[in-house]
Amino acid sequence: xxxxxxxxxxxxxxxxxxxxxxxxxxxxxxxxxxxQRHAVxxxxxxxxxxxxxxxxxxxxxxxxxxxxxxxxxxEVPKDRSAAEIGQGxxxxxVPGRNTLFVxxxxxxxxxxxxxxxxxxxxxxxxxxxxxxxxxWLAAMQEVARLGTRAGVEGRPVRLCAPLLHMSKADxxxxxxxxxxxxxxxxxxxxxxxxxxxxxxxxxCSLRRRGFEQAGIxxxxxxx
Amino acid sequence: xxxxxxxxxxxxxxxxxxxxxxxxxxxxxxxxxxxQRHAVxxxxxxxxxxxxxxxxxxxxxxxxxxxxxxxxxxEVPKDRSAAEIGQGxxxxxVPGRNTLFVxxxxxxxxxxxxxxxxxxxxxxxxxxxxxxxxxWLAAMQEVARLGTRAGVEGRPVRLCAPLLHMSKADxxxxxxxxxxxxxxxxxxxxxxxxxxxxxxxxxCSLRRRGFEQAGIxxxxxxx
Numbered sequence: 001x002x003x004x005x006x007x008x009x010x011x012x013x014x015x016x017x018x019x020x021x022x023x024x025x026x027x028x029x030x031x032x033x034x035x036q037r038h039a040v041x042x043x044x045x046x047x048x049x050x051x052x053x054x055x056x057x058x059x060x061x062x063x064x065x066x067x068x069x070x071x072x073x074x075e076v077p078k079d080r081s082a083a084e085i086g087q088g089x090x091x092x093x094v095p096g097r098n099t100l101f102v103x104x105x106x107x108x109x110x111x112x113x114x115x116x117x118x119x120x121x122x123x124x125x126x127x128x129x130x131x132x133x134x135x136w137l138a139a140m141q142e143v144a145r146l147g148t149r150a151g152v153e154g155r156p157v158r159l160c161a162p163l164l165h166m167s168k169a170d171x172x173x174x175x176x177x178x179x180x181x182x183x184x185x186x187x188x189x190x191x192x193x194x195x196x197x198x199x200x201x202x203x204c205s206l207r208r209r210g211f212e213q214a215g216i217x218x219x220x221x222x223x
Numbered sequence: 224x225x226x227x228x229x230x231x232x233x234x235x236x237x238x239x240x241x242x243x244x245x246x247x248x249x250x251x252x253x254x255x256x257x258x259q260r261h262a263v264x265x266x267x268x269x270x271x272x273x274x275x276x277x278x279x280x281x282x283x284x285x286x287x288x289x290x291x292x293x294x295x296x297x298e299v300p301k302d303r304s305a306a307e308i309g310q311g312x313x314x315x316x317v318p319g320r321n322t323l324f325v326x327x328x329x330x331x332x333x334x335x336x337x338x339x340x341x342x343x344x345x346x347x348x349x350x351x352x353x354x355x356x357x358x359w360l361a362a363m364q365e366v367a368r369l370g371t372r373a374g375v376e377g378r379p380v381r382l383c384a385p386l387l388h389m390s391k392a393d394x395x396x397x398x399x400x401x402x403x404x405x406x407x408x409x410x411x412x413x414x415x416x417x418x419x420x421x422x423x424x425x426x427c428s429l430r431r432r433g434f435e436q437a438g439i440x441x442x443x444x445x446x
Contacts, residue, residue: 063283064327067334089372096330099370103326104287107319111290136370139362147322147359149312 002026002114003160004105007049007057009041010187011207012163013120014048015175019162020118021053022178028114029054030105034097035065037072040195044186051181060104068094069189076189078200082209085202089128092189092202098131102140102159109157110150117144119161125168125210127202137161168210176216183219196223225249225337226383227328230272230280232264233410234430235386236343237271238398242385243341244276245401251337252277253328257320258288260295263418267409274404283327291317292412299412301423305432308425312351315412315425321354325363325382332380333373340367342384348391348433350425360384391433399439406442419446 005017007029020027029049031042042059049057065071069091077090098121105117121132130136141159145151163171175182187207188197197204199222211218228240230252243250252272254265265282272280288294292314300313321344328340344355353359360382368379386394398405410430411420420427422445434441 060286061284064330064334067330089375093372095333096326096371099329099366100323100326103319103323106322107287107290110318111287130372130375131370133369136366139365139369142362143322143359143366146356146362147354148319149316149353152312152353 001116002028002112003116003118004109004114005029005054005118006101006105006120007031007045009044009048009185011182011185012122012171014052014180014185015171016118016120016162017048017052017054018175018178018180027054028112029057030108031057031059032062032101033059034062034094035071037070038186038189038191040191041186044184047184051184062100068092070094076201080202080205085127085205087128089130090202092127093129099140106144106148106157110148114157115155116158116160119159120163121161122163122166122171124165125206134164137164168206169213172210172214172216192223196221198223224339225251225335226339226341227332227337228252228277228341229324229328229343230254230268231343232267232271232408234405234408235345235394237275237403237408238394239341239343239385240271240275240277241398241401241403250277251335252280253331254280254282255285255324256282257285257317258294260293261409261412261414263414264409267407270407274407285323291315293317299424303425303428308350308428310351312353313425315350316352322363329367329371329380333371337380338378339381339383342382343386344384345386345389345394347388348429357387360387391429392436395433395437395439415446419444421446
């Protein structure tokens with residue numbers, strides 16, 4: 001089975017890629033350049049694609065930027081507690097991002113004949129983005145079923161989100177068991193010029209707590 | 224009300240734009256360069272955006288090409304009857320196209336604060352594309368409701384497809400009443416170097432029959 005794996009360069013999607021590889025799938029990694037301030041994550045994605053044995057890695061441009069602190073509109077929030085991170089949609093939400101990512105992945109899956117799209121989304125220890133929730137995923141699965149040739153002809157591309165209901169600690173435990181080189185992953189929204197993570201944005205906070213709760217040393221280089 | 228109007232340069236989306244303008248909406252036209260062999264339609268789209276009073280016109284690149292006769296894989300079918308055109312999905316289907324278009328429009332609507340996306344899709348006199356059907360549209364509406372900040376906060380972007388259940392003849396009658404300059408529109412999948420339409424592809428066939436059935440002179444320059 002060929003799978004398109006959405007790979008950001010972060011911890012979650014790297015783990016999802018490792019799981020798919022462990023299940024014996026031929027994995028085509030797909031990343032996007034969408035004006036993210038942490039575009040260095042794409043270097044991490046390339047390294048992870050190689051390290052985890054992806055059959056290919058493609059980076060597509062999305063030439064529509066705006067409406068998010070992640071693309072330069074406003075400041076990335078720092079030092080928020082777990083309770084604060086769980087409340088509401090933060091300004092790091094990127095309009096339409098995962099819908100666009102899956103739309104591209106659907107097109108690529110049909111072009112390549114891949115039967116599955118793998119997403120590293122995670123509804124539990126996440127930043128409260130609407131396009132990381134099970135309801136959104138179910139709606140996108142309907143789009144795949146109803147709006148593509150593959151779907152109408154009875155072999156819809158399957159959207160697979162193995163981390164959806166896992167905690168960050170469980171994800172890290174699972175990935176560690178599979179040998180995911182977490183030192184190569186980059187979660188930070190506000191990376192320093194020397195490549196080190198800020199340790200204080202929501203993404204760093206969730207990551208740090210995840211390693212702590214998993215009882216696994218965090219290999220991240222923080223500033 | 225601000226609306227994002229998907230504008231291909233063809234007859235249907237031009238009519239949908241005219242309808243939205245007639246309803247008093249501020250319309251932002253959105254087109255895509257996706258490797259289509261009839262990319263000259265983008266020149267038509269720009270002329271139509273101006274002629275029909277769009278507030279802006281943006282052309283976004285989609286850097287993923289393949290799997291369709293419209294982007295160079297195989298020959299565009301010619302001289303098919305109405306019955307033939309209605310059967311199955313032709314090789315001019317472009318994988319994931321309208322899902323990608325609406326995903327971009329959703330992102331742009333959230334960035335601009337537009338409340339509506341207008342599509343010129345048409346299920347009746349169409350080429351049998353799955354991503355022109357009401358079921359697909361309903362699924363995308365769920366994506367807009369569940370997967371965006373606007374949706375989760377109770378003001379989902381509305382997907383509006385005024386032509387969905389109209390025949391081509393009815394579309395042409397409605398557009399003519401609104402003064403749509405159909406001579407500027409380009410429907411052909413296989414345009415000649417001199418800009419004339421082939422008159423024989425599915426899109427030309429549907430267009431020709433539409434004008435005939437509407438009893439309105441067809442201003443198209445055919446080869």
